[in-house]
């Protein structure tokens with residue numbers, strides 16, 4: 001990355017809130033049509049897809065809609081407790097999300113995709129770990145995660 005360039009957040013580079021809303025809307029449509037994932041999600045609330053879109057957008061540098069009016073990192077972890085998620089389910093979740101990202105033509109530059117994938121790997125593995133627990137020992141005011149560009153430092157801007 002060149003010097004003196006303003007580095008956008010991952011949220012901005014992805015396309016902002018309209019992109020996150022569409023991404024998770026289409027993604028959960030696919031989840032409900034998926035043999036492996038349907039049973040897990042068939043009772044999810046109407047707001048589920050909106051909350052996940054707001055959460056991921058915030059982690060990637062977007063507005064604090066999730067943490068200020070919908071939940072917290074503690075709350076999101078609590079949603080996964082005792083769900084006993086499997087690696088097969090996690091991989092199915094990842095695969096459908098990445099497929100949706102391609103279909104919606106999220107930026108596919110190596111810098112963005114490697115950072116986005118790193119966050120998804122981290123977040124889904126945390127979800128699986130927490131799903132094996134029955135209760136949370138963490139403090140309720142634990143901070144929201146914040147994800148950045150990692151080693152590339154930003155998108156390639158010529």
Ligand code: HEM
Pocket residue numbers: 040041042043044045047048049051052055056076079080083085089090093094119120122123124127128
């Ligand atoms: C980055 C990764 C993930 C994020 C950010 C995330 C986010 C969330 C959020 C915000 C909720 C609560 C939604 C609400 O307010 O109604 C939730 C619930 C849930 N998540 Fe995740 N999640 C992730 C990964 C996963 C994975 C990998 C699975 C399983 C394959 C999973 C399964 C579930 C289930 C079963 C629920 C409860 C659904 C219900 O209410 O019936 N999550 N997740």
